Amino acid sequence: MQIRDLPYTDPGMPDARSGPHFLRWLGRNQLDGQLKALAWGLLHFGAIAVLPYLVGYAVQAVIDRSGGRLAVAGAVMALCGIGIALGDTMLHRTAVTNWITAAARVQQLLARKTAQLGSALTRRVAAGEVVAVSTGDVEKIGWFVESISRFMAAALTVVLVCVGLVVYQPALGVVVAVGVPVLALSVLPLLPRATKRADHQREKAGRATELASDTVAGLRVLRGIGGEELFLDRYRRASQEVRTAAVRSARMWATISAIQVLMPGLLLIAVVWHGVHLARDGRITVGELVTVYSAVTMLTYPLRHFEEIAMAYSFSRPSAKRAARVLSLERTTHPGGQPGGGRRDDDGTPAGDLYDPATGLLAPAGRLTAVVCGDPDEAGRLAERLGGHAAFDGAEELPSVLLGGVALDEVSLATARTAVLVQDKDPVLLSGTLRGLLDVPASGAVSADKALEAAQCSDVLNALAQASVDEAPLDAHVTERGRSLSGGQRQRLALARSLVADPDVLVLDEPTSAVDSHTEARVADGIKELRGGRTTVVLTSSPLLLDRAERVVFLHGGEVAAVGEHRELVHSEPRYRAVVTRETDEERAPASLGDGRTAPATLTDYDIEETA
Secondary structure, X not given: OOHHHOOOOOOOOOOOOOHHHHHHHHHHHOHHHHHHHHHHHHHHHHHHHHHHHHHHHHHHHHHOOOHHHHHHHHHHHHHHHHHHHHHHHHHHHHXXXXXXXXXHHHHHHHHHHHHHHOOHHHHHOOHHHHHHHHHHHHHHHHHHHHHXXXXXXXXXXXXXXXXHHHHHOHHHHHHHHHHHHHHHHOOHHHHHHHHHHHHHHHHHHHHHHHHHHHHHHOHHHHHHHOOHHHHHHHHHHHHHHHHHHHHHHHHHHHHHHHHHHHHHHHHHHHHHHHHHXXXXXXXXXXXXXXXXXXHHHHHHHHHHHHHHHHHHHHHHHHHHHHHHHHHOXXXXXXXXXXXXXXXXXXXXOEXXXXXXXXXXXXXXXXXXXXXXXXXXXHHHHHHHHHOOOOOEEOOEEOOOOEEOOEEHHHOOHHHHHHHEEEEOOOOOOOOEEHHHHOOOOOOOOOOHHHHHHXXXXXXXXXXXXXXXXXXXXXXXXXXXXXXXXXXXXXXXXXHHHHHHHOOOEEEEEOOOOOOOHHHHHHHXXXXXXXXXXXXXXXXXXXXXXXXXXXXXXXXXXXXXXXXXOHHHHHHHOHXXXXXXXXXXXXXXXXXXXXXXXXXXXOOOOOOOOOOO
């Protein structure tokens, strides 16, 4: 795989049982690039390893006054120089390719998993952890995969040099052969502590990233309540904790680096001291002493890769663990329903009534159903479940939602998303043009203009037109997450995007919570008109939306407590009235009427009736 061939057609199915398992799987899938890097690495290190022998050979040739041997040594040195240059160039090229392709494979796997899980991902994994995995962790994993081949080439070179020295000059070669493993293993006792400190630093960095993300996302609200300084102080403290942890980690790695310099120096001193005595006694020649000295000096270069692989694994292990945790998440299924039967359209997509066995909620096909939940979190979980994602009540898995008798979590994810579209209470607007924002998979029955009109986006178009004088409103640029727009404008743009898609079943979770009442009334009329004859479920407690619904379902304690029309439920169901009208406990006390009926403590404009 070359960089120009990215992205992968299929990144594969990862082994996400643990971080080490994931790293091994990734290494196996990069085997071709690893072998190429290993070959070029052996050429590079091997050419360097030959130089000490050539230097000693040349020195001895000068002592023996042999011009022929000196010329041969010079010619072979020139060839080694070419080999070193070629090997280093190609090793760097293949290593960087391995790094980038490994990182790209991980990114594709994460993107695929994100698309599979959708909004359920951030409910199961912290947002800061998702950001850390998809940015810094990907690079660290790629670094380790890339460094494996260079480490293997360096390790083989060290072994060959030690064996060669033992054969070439046993008296000094044995000293080197014994000393080099001691050098390589001298830092092992420090690695667990260094790894622990590095993990602590990354944990602090992840928390700081999550805090920064939350602060940026809620900046408009923070400014409104004057909370900028409070969150700034919190982030400042988190940042200082990251700095302190990073300094402690750097100290340990600096100690390891110092040992990697000190130990080879001590070995070199021992070799020279012993070699000088041998040369003075005439047991070895000066050329042999120079060869061994040069070889030991050369070994400090490949030995550095032992430290690098230890550092790369230390940094990549927790990164791989986090990536494996995300990749191991699955869209859980629940046996039930009729995966092979039920009512389906001609294309095999489930169709019919939407039914949730866990709560007893029934949304008849082709009607606008409003659902009132006293707990906003419960509404969010219900919306997720209605989209085909299985949910849990403690340790117990809840049964699947059925569409036309078909269990949604038993059909493929693509089929479930074709059948049901869920817009959560905090929809995301991607940066780009407004035209691109509304360019989503759709039936084609609803145009962008109709969707924008139904969602009452005229003021949004005017604002974008003013910001982009020379462009049509639909070609105007929308900033990331629509930060330049108000909360209500972002909600209405997201609603327009959902209306353009025109799914068979549309689930809206609080689609107008940030919209003023006058605009909300027009949005409610637009939804009802544009979605006529299509199944629409709106989770809301707004009287304006509830009054437009053909059917209202009230959930209490996780179960259906009442079903009817809005005006009927306001009078007949005190708990429903308390949620919709925001009654206090004192106001909830019923007021007795002259004819024996009970009147609601608080009435909306839509609920005023004659009580004479």
